């Protein structure tokens with residue numbers, strides 16, 4: 155019989171069965187590691203084209219830009235900051251921010267509380283191990299476990315923050331206060347970032363806010379345990395984020411990479427910084443002024459587990475039509491996408507694997 159741990163048996167390997175068995179065991183990747191395996195189960199092994207691309211790191215010295223937000227509310231400093239954000243959003247689609255107003259202790263506490271969740275005994279986590287988001291809380295391994303060709307080496311706790319917070323009692327107590335506190339900071343930061351991004355497009359500061367762009371918020375607390383064969387799998391497959399904008403808090407382990415013209419670039423952990431990236435929806439709303447760029451996380455071969463906390467901002471008005479803003483289209487630059495509702499958009503997202511093919515392609519005209 156194919157086993158979660160190995161698949162070393164005389165019988166032919168039944169991948170679908172092994173995946174189901176792993177999911178039903180609810181132990182996550184961390185549980186597999188804790189069982190003491192030396193080889194990863196075969197359903198985590200990625201196709202050779204993915205594996206050969208893992209080595210293609212850019213040799214260039216290009217760094218993800220870091221934008222210092224101090225003075226973002228001051229009329230003297232704001233234009234320069236907006237311009238730096240606009241340039242980063244229009245090129246790499248990624249930047250880091252420092253002096254964003256969130257104290258280092260809050261960043262550290264947030265990472266520590268999510269790490270503590272994942273490092274509890276399995277029995278304490280299985281209560282919330284599920285793939286449905288009805289309660290707004292789900293702990294699972296690989297959101298696309300049943301759609302993807304190969305699984306990735308990470309577990310995730312997903313929590314809906316807005317427009318309506320998940321059932322508070324469902325949020326694991328070990329990280330509950332911290333998650334709620336994190337959302338307060340994320341709402342304030344969303345307002346600053348979306349205001350600056352709106353201005354960078356030559357629009358009114360409030361444009362993205364009025365489109366409800368930071369009201370829908372989903373948080374994922376990823377845990378990337380040590381992987382004994384990091385050359386055979388990934389932590390997170392290459393993908394572009396579907397929403398408007400993502401704010402990512404990462405610890406000091408590293409492994410996040412962004413696709414650029416020069417090859418894959420490391421997003422090096424900068425103490426106290428947050429990583430920001432543009433999602434597909436903002437690329438489409440901005441008629442491609444801003445870029446939603448593929449990124450991935452390498453499997454963690456270091457001795458320490460890696461923890462990251464991403465919040466995805468999405469509009470809450472799911473029945474409204476979204477598409478390139480008329481102010482950003484012209485005879486020279488006609489609308490590159492058709493309009494769609496967020497319901498249509500999200501249905502597409504959940505029917506596909508995270509495969510590096512941007513969702514924006516489905517709406518291109």
Ligand SMILES: O=C(O)CCC(=O)C(=O)O
Nearest residue numbers: 374376404410451462464
């Ligand atoms: O863990 C990371 O650094 C990246 C997470 C990410 O890209 C995602 O959750 O979509």
